[in-house]
Amino acid sequence: MRKKLLTGVALALVLSAGMAQAAPSAAVTAAVADKGRPEADTKRDADRKPAAMLEFAGVKPGDTVVDFIPGGGYFTRIFAKTVGPKGHVYAMGNPPPPNATAPPPIAAVAADPQYGNITIVSIAGGDFKLDKPADIFWTAQNFHDLYARQRNIDVPKVVKAIYDNLKPGGVFVVLDHQGAPGAPIDPDDKLHRIDGAAVRKQVEAAGFKFEAESNVLRNPADDHTKMVFDPSIRGHTDQFIYKFRKPR
Incomplete structure (x- = not known):
């Protein structure tokens, strides 16, 4: 009887852990599996876990998504196919x-031609206005760059503009390389990291409400002292992903 009880408890714990991150939707799964994605992108999937990231963000067909600082378009392509x-x-x-x-x-x-639903928008100094409010703003591994001295960006202004260009109830998702807890923001951006607590403080100051965190990209083996491009840690940094919501 005791053995059966323990087995039941163990099973419940396994099920609870599995439900912590919902399985990707059919739309997200199909977008990640799309044969049109470049091989350079698909080779990064094991490290970046895009299906889990989009499911956490809540991206779905029909949404308006802003890929903020999209780089080469790794997530942009997946967003386009999902929505x-x-x-x-x-x-x-x-x-x-x-x-x-x-x-x-x-x-x-x-x-x-296979991405007919993408529009490029340029920002300058934090001023921007979309022609329609977005359901989701997303930024991956770039929030720390906003503070770089050479960019001369008014970060509170940018975050407020993101808030203003979201629908009531819309979400802002920030994924970035974790810096040492309590470390000040480095305007020289030597490590390309930022403490997640600093991000929360900045984003919540604009009126956002913190909703959830995903630990899918966490790596306790990363001691936060190396630059993210160091070969010993590149692609496996400790990364936080936060979801903030604009109140309705």
């Missing part, structure tokens, strides 16, 4: 510098 033809994706980043000799990589993604 489908009735949804829309804004790829939002800084305008190219005056001396740029080539368009940013995201331009090629937006121009690809």
